[in-house]
Structure formats: C-alpha cells, structure tokens
Amino acid sequence: MKLALFFLLIFLKTANYCYSQEVNKTIDSLKINLKKEKGKNKFYTYTNLSKEFVGINLDSAKKYANKAYNLSLELKSDSLKLQALKILGFRNFESGNYDIAIQKFDEALKTSINIKDSTSIADTYNGFAIIYSKKGDLKKSIEYNFKTLSIYEKINDSLGIGNTLMNIGWDYRKLKEFDKSLTYNLKSLKIYQNINNSLKVAMVNNNIAGTYNELSNYKKAIEYAKQSEEYFLKLNYKRFSAYPISVMAIAFDSLQQPKIAEKKYKEAITLHTKNREPFELAFLNYSLANLYYKQGSYSVAQQTAEKAFTFAKEVDSKEYIADISKLLSKIYDKLKKYNLSNTYLKLYVKYNDSIISSEKLKSIAEIETKYQTAKKEKEIAIQKEQLLEKELAIKNRNLYAILLGSALLILAIIFFAIYKRNQFKQKQLQKEIDLKDALATIKTQNKLQEQRLIISRDLHDNIGSQLTFIISSVDNLKFVTKDANTKLKDKLSGISTFTSETIHQLRDTIWAMNKSEITVEDLHTRILSFVEKAKNATENIDFIVNYNIDKNQAFSSLEGMNIFRVIQEAINNAIKYAKATKIEIKIDKKENQFVIKVVDNGIGFDINSVELGNGLSNMEKRMSEIGGRVKIISKVRIGTEIKIIV
Template identity: 45%
Template sequence: MKNVFFLSCFLFIAHSFAQKTNNNSLFKDYLEKGFKYHDNRKLDSSRYFLNKIDSLIKLHPKDSSSFYQKELLEASLFVRENKMDDAIKKLLRANHFFKEKKDSANIGLSLYKLGVANYYVNRRLKAGEYFDEVIPYKKFVSKRLLTRIHQNYGTINLEVGLLSKPKNRTLIFKAIKSYEEAIKIYKEENWLMEHALATSLLAECYNQLEDFDTALHLINKAILIARKAKNKSQEGFALIKKTTILGQKKKYKEALKTIQIAKPIFIKLKDKPTYLYSLNEEKKILFGLGKFKDASILSDTIYKVAIKNYDTRFVDKVSEMEVKYKTTEKEKEIAQQKEQLLTKELEIKNRNLYAILLVAALLILGIISFSFYKRNQLKRKQLQKEIDLKDALSTIKTQNRLQEQRLRISRDLHDNIGSQLTFIISSIDNLKYISKDASDKLKEKLSNISSFTGDTIHQLRDTIWAMNKNEVSVEDLHARVLSYVEKAKTVRPDINFKVNYSIDKNLSLTSFAGMNIFRVLQEAINNAIKYANATSIDINLNKKDNHFIAAVIDNGIGFNITKVELGNGLSNMEKRMSKIGGKVVINSNEEIGTDITLKLNIENTAYDV
C-alpha cells in the first residue's frame, strides 16, 4: 500500500512539472506571436494570442514576471487602439516591476514601448528620452529593436525640424542619415515590414526638402516592399505618404484616388491613429481640388478632439503617472541613503576625537619637519653655489691654459716649421737656377716639390688661423673661402667663380667646426676644378632654420652616383662633417653638373681641438 502511495505522489509531481514546463513553452510561443501580429498591425490576431496568454497566467497567478510581460503586449495593443491612458499606465507599472527585478531585457523593451506611446501623443522629446534610456540595456535587447530606435531618432529629428521656424534642414538631413543606416540593416536582415516603413519616412524627408521626384520614387519603392511583405498596414502608410507628395506636386486627382485606397486598410485593421492621419491628408487634397464642402464633411473636428484636445488633457496625466513611479523609486533610494548616512554619522562621531588629536600631532610634526627642511635646503643652496663657483673658476682656468697652449703651438708652427718650409722653397728655386743644364724631368720634379711645399705653407697658415681662436665667425670663414677662390682663379682663369654670401655676420662656429667646413669646401672646389670640366663654379654660404648650409655647385660633366665608386676625397669630406655632427649631400647628374651641400646644426657645434 505504501509503494502505491509513493508512486502516486511521484507521478503527480512529475505531471505537475511537465505541465508547468509545457505552459512556459506555450507562454513564450504565444507572446512571440502576439508581438509579431501586433508589429504587422494584425490586431485581432494579436489580441487572440493575448487572450491565450491570459488564460495561461490564470493557472499560475503567482508568476508576476509573466503577468507584466503580458501587460507589455496589451499596452502595445492599446497604443494602436488609441487608448493611451491605459497603455502608458500599464507600461509604467511594468517598467517599475522589471527594474525592481533587474530584468534587463524587459526593462529595455518596456522603455522602448514607453517611447513609442509618448511619440503617439506628440511628446516627441520625451519619447527620445525613453529611447536614450534603452541604450544602457542594448546587450539585452534584439538587434531589430535597436535598429527601430535608431530609425525613431530619425523620425524625432524630422518632426522637430519641421516644427522649427524656419524649417531646420540640418535636422532633416540627420533624419535622412538615420533612415539610410536603418534601411541598410533591414536589407541585410530581410526585415521587409521595417524596410517599407523606413523607406516611406525617407521619402517624407525628401518631400519636406521639396525634392518631389526623389520622394515619389522612394514612396513607390516603399509600396512595392510592403506588398512583397504582404503587410497591408505599411502599404497603407506608404499610400498616405504618396498622397502627400502628389498633393505637393499639385496632382490632386491622383492623390485623391491614392488616399481612397489607403483609408479602408486602416478601417479594417482598426488602427485609429493612422486612420485619422489618412482623413487629415484627404481633407488637404479636397481643399486642393476646391471641394470645400466635402472637406468640411470629413471628421476634421473628430480628429482635433481625438488628437489635439486629447493631448492637452492627457499630457498632465501622463506626467503625473511618470512622477508617481519615479517618486517611488527615488523614495526607496532616499531611504537607503538615509540609513547609510546614519551609519556613517555614527562612525564619524566615534572617530572625530581621534582625528582631531591625530591632526594636531601631525600639524606639530609638520611644522618641525618643515623648519628642518627649510634649514637644510638653505644649506644645500649655499653649498651648491660654492661648488658652481669653483667649477666656473676651474673651467675658466682650463680654457685659458688651452688657449695659451694653442697660441704657443701656433707660434712654434709659424716660427719653426713655417720658416723651414720657406727655406726649402728658396733652396729649390736656387737649385733650379744653378742647374741650368739639368734635364727637364729634374726641373719638373723640383717645380712640383716647390709647389707642394707652397701648398703645405698655405694649409699650415689655415691651421694656425683656426688654432688662434676659440670661435670662428662666418665672416672669417667667408674671407678664407674668397682667398682660396682667388688663388684658384690664377690656376684656372677659364672658370667663372662666384661666392654667394647671405648669412648673419655675427654667427660663429667653433674653431674645430670652422676648420673642418673650410677643408671640405677646399676639397669640393678642388675636385670641381680637376675633374668636372666646368665653366662655372658657385660657392653658397647661407643659413636655413637652425642649420648652416654651404654648397659648391658646378656645371660640369657630372657623374652617376650609383655607378661611380666614391674616392678618398669624398670619403674624407663625409668623415670631417661627421666629426662635427654635420653631413654631406651629393647630387650629380651626367652632362648637367654636381651639387655638394654641407649641413650643420648651428645649435650643435660644441666641438673644439
């Protein structure tokens, strides 16, 4: 008997669990179909599944979450039936419940539905605020819903732009961008119903911009998409928009035929807001045709009472409901904050005495530490000044000794080596004079030795010139270059030498840098004379930005840099410039000439012997 009892209990529990699981599955299926038929404006079918859901919920009255999900569907139907009071009440209650339960997906959905409801009672900016509140929950809502929100931002921009005085075209173009971005997604996902609606709204933008041909093309496209989707609601909406565009183009007869096709669709669908919209557009067309009597017969007064008068009555009530639910949320937050504040106040009172004593002790310690710090800082400053003074004196002494050493070396070079080289030249000249009967080859050798010795004397003088100074002014360098060019002219009178000088005379280089630049220029001029077969050689000295630039340019035969192996002369130029932190740039073209440019950063010339 016991076994039979336990078996009966087990079967009952299993049956209950299976039934509950089945009911949950049915609930999700009915809810999904209810929203699907609502979106397609098939309100009777949507309400049929709402009733099915209602019967399931009665079996499990404690399931609050299912109840408020059902409320979202019912509120959506109330919006379509123009029962805005009931719709927004339900949506606010549902949103409040889902926030308490932290149900992110349904918080996002309820906020979206509140945005749509507020849009239909002409609270455009409030609708936008609700859409903004959905964004933090974007991970929990569908891509379809997020795309609709993006489209709705476009609609809000469009309508606010139209209400502006004058018409705000910037907002209309923003609306166009939103619609085009939404349409791209609808195409990718093959969401035909949304695609048709977004295309109709895009057509309205171009209509407001008075681009009627583009608007008409787009609205015809929207009608075709709606028919492909077999969505009578979107087809009717597109037909209403087409009526508006035809009216703008003064095609009133075609517009009247179009609106008369659209009206019955919304009567059949029981979609009051859109039906009233169609009546208003028909009235405009009748006025355009001059049928004023027919226009007055239309329910224009009913439209105004249903929309405009309803708005003035309703807006305050909606605001009151919103404040009520927001106040409840704030009261809970305030209560929690008060409790936290009381706890903190008690902790603060207990700690105040210790804090005061600690601050006093730290203050005294800080004053003592600061006085020690200031005293030590003063001592360090005095000590540093003494060290700096000693370093400066040591540097001056070192520089003076170096300068004296340079002067001594330069005097020795001039007095000893210079006089000896002069004696050699004189002796060679005497030998040539004495050896009248000597061979031409010997005379040529003696002449070469005399010439080489003379060049050595000139180079020695240049070295002494650099050594005698800590710095070399650019003017001194210019004078040396001119002197060298004058000597070159005596050797090659057939070449036209030109020295261009456009630089501040006060600019100075270290003696080491000045000497190396002069030697590189000498080498460059010498190479041009020997190998270039040039008729003209230009030497340019100038400054650009923080760079000293010297160039030797000839119009000779040139050479191919990629094919010719650079000799010791060009290699020595690069080494010399590298030593002083500069560089050599060689550009040469066959039959055109060669340009050798020296560049040196003026701020980086701290090189000396």
C-alpha cells in the first residue's frame, strides 16, 4: 500500500512538472510572437500572456494587461479597449486594489452599454459583485450577481451562468445560509462538469469544501479541498492552490489537529504573500492568530492578528476588520492590556453593526425573490404567447369548434347555476334544522334549570325546615331534661351539631344546584363565607385567602361543588388536628391547570408512618369524579400542604 502511494506521488509530481514545462513553453512562445506581431494580433498576445500568468505571478499578469489596454488606446478600438478594461478590473481585484478595479469596471460598463454588448455588461456586473463581496457589502454583491445571472441566462452563456451561481453560493455562505450556498455551488459544479472546464470545477470544489467546513462536516470539506488542490496543480495554477490549502487548514483546526492546521495556514500564507493578496492574507493571518490564541500563545497571537488587521484595513474589508478586532480585544484582555482590549472591542461593535442588519438581510432576500419572480413572469409570458398562438391557430382552423365550446360553456354555466342553487337550498335547509336543534336544546336546558329550582326550593322549604325543627326540638329536649345525665346531654348536643352541619351542607348543595356553572368568583366568595364561620368557631388562627386567576373562569356545578367540598375538608382537618396558628388558601392557574393549596403551619406529620382516614379518601374520590387529584406534603413541626389539581 505504501509503495503504491509512493509511486502515485511520483506520478503526480512528474505530471505537474510536465504540465508546468508545457505552460512555460506556451509563455515563451507568446513572448517570441510579440516581437513580430502588430495591431490586434499583438493585443491578443498580451491578453493571452496575462491569462497565462494569472495563476503564476499577478504582477506579470497586470503588466501584460496594462500593455494590452495601452495598445487598445493606440488602435482606437472600443471593443479591444473593453476587453482590456475587463482584464485590468479582474487583475486589480485579484491583487486587492478594489478601488482601481471598480474604476476599470465602471469604464468597461459604460463602453459595454455604448456598443450594446450584453456579454460584457454581464462580465462587468460580475466584477462588481465579486469586489463588493470581498468588501463585505453582500447586499450590493447579491444584487449584481442576480443582474449578471439574468443576462447570462438570456444569452444562454453556460460558462457565465456557472460562474455567477458559484459567486451567489459564496455570498450565501457568508450570510450563513449554508443550504442555499450548497444548492447554488452544486448547480454550478454540474454546469462546469458538463462543459469540461477543469479550472472552474476546481474553484467550485473549493467553495463546496468551505461550505462543508461551515456545516462542521470536516471530512467532506477535506475531501473536496483535496480534489480542488489536485485540479489547480494539474493546471499549473499553484497560486490558486492556496485556497483549498486554507480550507484544509480550517478543517484540521476544527478537528483539533493544531500542528497540521498551523502548517497548512503557513503554506497558504506563503503562496498569497508571493503575489501579495491582502484579502486572503487578512483571513489567513486572522485564522492562524485564532489558533495561537486557543493554544494560549497570546504574544504570537497578538503579532499575527495585528498583521491580519493591517491587511483587512488595506482592502477595507468590514467583515474581517470586525472579526479581527474581536479577536484582538480578547488577546489584549489575556495580556492584561485592558485599554487596547477596550479599543478593539469598540471597533468590533462599530464594524459588526455595519456589516449586516436584519433590514439588509430582508432586502437581500427580496433581491432573490425579485429575480425568481421576474424569471417566472418571463416563463409565464412565453407560455401565454405560445397559448395565444395555439388559440389563434385553432380559431383560424375551426370556427365551429369555438362555437361548440361556447355552447358547452353556456350549458356548463347553467348546470353550475342549478347546482349552486340546489346547494344553497340544502344549506338553508340545514340551517333551519340546526336552528330547530338549538331551540330544542335551549328548551331542554330551561326545563332542567326549572327542575333544579323546584328541587332546590323543595329541599330548602321541606327538608331544611324539618331539620331546623329537629334542632329546635333537640334544644328544647335538652332544656326539659336539665337533670338528665351528662351522657344523654352529650348525645343530644351531638345530634344538634350533626343536624346543623347537615343544614350547612344542604345549603351548599342548593347553592350549587341553583347554578348551571360556578365561576372562580363564586367559589372564592363561598370559601370566604366558610372561612368567616371557621373564624367564629376557632381562636388564635389567622386565615388568609389569595387567588391569582381570572375571576370569570367557570366550572360545571358538579366540579365547583366537589372542589368546594374538598377545600372544606382540608380546612376542617387543619383546624381539628394541625394545632396551627395560620391557615392559607391559595387559588392559582398554572399551565392550563386549576391549583388550590391549603397550607398550615401546624405540627405536621410523617406521611409514611401515619394512617390516613376517611377524610382523604373522600377528598380523592371527589377529585377523581371530576378528573382531578389531591397531593399531601407534610413535615413534622413545620406544617402541612394539601394541593388540589384539576
């Protein structure tokens, strides 16, 4: 296996060397041709030399682009001048001279519009998009990208479409829209694979690798980055190989392999330093500084970050100025240079706020929407045109078909009208039925209410008066039998007390029966009434009633009665057994649950060792009837809490 890998490396190196030799031969051949060429031929040789040097030496690439431009002015040819301006725009952009690049593209755009060259207009828009992307103005970048895409699609330029899709993918990656970034990059990759453009395939692979880094899929990132590097080296674009090397550095950094990451960062920095590309050097030095910071090498991190900051300021990249300022603030904080830390923190806030706001993000989304809408409208317009042509052909070919269609349409309208009429009648009939049902329901409810009132009146007038008579008779009997023994008197007192309690319970039942529903306010009032009676019957106990719930919320009469009975039982237990000085009743609503707590500060008890009586059994039974439950929490010498949940 190792032997196979060794031979593979030897083969790749040999292939790269041979390809490099081939490129050098091409450059030498072009230089020889310069000596004997004139006019347009010489212009094209200059532009070809600029293209050959772009992956090797940027200064040489710019030199030949300038020679081509000067020659186009001598020849007084707008078309040649336009080509030279576009090349100069891209060469200055690649070396970080963004302002000069914008000037060249502005001049190229004016010339393109004058000679009505759609391809060149798209090319200049593409140049603007890339520059603004580097400068961190993503709104402008995406706006120019979609303008570019519209033109390339119109003229069916596959190379241009693929390039613009790749640039849009890059911008969405910066916006952290990684799924969109992958979608546009993969579309671009498919186009370049179809037209066998290896250089662009390498570039898109690098973009995809970067996006996978952002998605934390570092193995995929390294896989795509290696493919990208192999393509660039095969094509002798050693300068461009710095980009996938940077992606691999980030991936290894994220995989916590700092030694490999540091080596890759330095390798990419060396390549970009050779051609002095400040934008890339800003990013790489920032990433390397961050690596040193994570390792605790704060002095080295500070020196590297300051380098990065210088490059970022040179190209006015707001995005990197913000990121590097944040890192420098953290580094100076670790170095205990707090004034500098604070200065860079303020700088970070200033630039970070200016990079992208929610309004900008919204307007960026609107740019894509406008493009998609315009595209759909264009497709709809084409479809409409085709449909009109077909309709016209049908009309010219067969007028009878139109008449027949009209007749069928009229019949359809008639049938539809009949159908709608029948449907309307059915709806009206259904409404009448529903109304009758509603009236019947109301009558039934009214009858039930009348029956409730009759029963409650009977209970009050008959049973109530009879129980009152019993109490009176028992009291008279106690008076008559003054000399009776104590046991008999106690028995008579018990009967009187039991009868009184029965009357109270009867009144509560009548209260519940008289209502179809019981509101929280009704319940609260009833509890207060019960508490007042309890106060009169006891001494040295403070009663507190609190409720934090909408007083208009209501229960059915059964629910309300059962809740009240359980509260009564809980208060009675606290009075009888707890020896409490304070009893608090809390009424609340939490997460669609009605919660009542009866809390005392009495002697409490051990719930595991005490046998619970019939009172708790009755409470649990009442709550289970209405879908509720009871919880008891008690601590010895602290008190007891009875929690009712519905």
